[in-house]
Amino acid sequence: MREDTSFTEPTTFTALVLAGQRPGRDALAESSGVSHRCLVPTGGVPMLARVVEALNRSADVGRVVVSVEAPTVLDAIADFVTQDGGAAPDAVATAESPSQSVLRALKSLPEGPPYLITTADHALLTPALVERFVALARDSGAAVVTGVASAATIQTAYPDAKRTYLRLRDGSYSGCNLYAVLDPAGLRVVDFWGRVEQERKRPWRMAWALGPTMLLRYLLGRLSLDDAACHLSKLTGVSCAAVVLPVAEAAIDVDKAADLTLVESILRERSDAAA
Numbered sequence: 001m002r003e004d005t006s007f008t009e010p011t012t013f014t015a016l017v018l019a020g021q022r023p024g025r026d027a028l029a030e031s032s033g034v035s036h037r038c039l040v041p042t043g044g045v046p047m048l049a050r051v052v053e054a055l056n057r058s059a060d061v062g063r064v065v066v067s068v069e070a071p072t073v074l075d076a077i078a079d080f081v082t083q084d085g086g087a088a089p090d091a092v093a094t095a096e097s098p099s100q101s102v103l104r105a106l107k108s109l110p111e112g113p114p115y116l117i118t119t120a121d122h123a124l125l126t127p128a129l130v131e132r133f134v135a136l137a138r139d140s141g142a143a144v145v146t147g148v149a150s151a152a153t154i155q156t157a158y159p160d161a162k163r164t165y166l167r168l169r170d171g172s173y174s175g176c177n178l179y180a181v182l183d184p185a186g187l188r189v190v191d192f193w194g195r196v197e198q199e200r201k202r203p204w205r206m207a208w209a210l211g212p213t214m215l216l217r218y219l220l221g222r223l224s225l226d227d228a229a230c231h232l233s234k235l236t237g238v239s240c241a242a243v244v245l246p247v248a249e250a251a252i253d254v255d256k257a258a259d260l261t262l263v264e265s266i267l268r269e270r271s272d273a274a275a
Helices: 027-032 047-056 071-082 098-108 128-138 150-159 184-197 203-210 212-219 225-236 255-275
Strands: 013-018 061-067 090-094 115-119 143-152 165-166 173-179 240-244
Touching: 013 047, 013 098, 013 150, 027 255, 047 061, 047 071, 047 115, 047 128, 061 098, 071 090, 071 203, 098 184, 115 128, 128 173, 128 240, 143 184, 150 165, 150 173, 165 225, 173 184, 184 225, 203 225, 225 240
Parallel strands: 013 061, 013 115, 061 090, 143 240
Antiparallel strands: 115 173, 143 173, 165 173
16 A cells, blocks of 8 residues: 655644743833733733633634743743633744744744744734634735735724834735744745844845845835735745735734723723623
């Protein structure tokens, strides 16, 4: 009998949550009396616990891994995550930068793609949002996918929300801290971004790594979202895509005190609606 050596793609994603602490003081963590930003309470629940719970409850996620300096950080969320039968996440050590942490984590996993990557400050993440992004990522046909939300979507829902926008020919977009790697080749994109990230203190070298043509088109307002994805695909030799999520909350993370206030108000509205 001939042995079947064909590869079958897993039906569920392995989710990676970036929960590393940035160097230096963290005002939000200090004001909340916790050691890490990811443990800041939102609606009485640590942000990281909310993210892990949303991933655990998603039918598209089979396992959750958290990238964090010390595995003991996960002890602070254990009761929140497992109280309804949820699975406790596994820990993997961070690296020198977010991209390097992603690369280290994904290379350490025994299972192959697909991978879903998000951040611990995505306190408004829900299973429905996860599943919507996963569906769009699969439909894109790309190896690496990033989620974005339009400025129009965000500003209509939350006109006072302060977000960082990439202003392109076809509109302005904010990142959603949701990424998918659907093919082993996608790790080349993570590696490429790590090399670009190393030049963050030298903007001109960072721009050169991305290509002067792309930079010029962006400055002239001639770069579209699809153009940017196509350019990255050519640079890395890996198919990349950006998918637009029509959900304002997808682009709201907790980076500063004003974000925390906004997230708390949204969580109260959700609680009231569910009551």
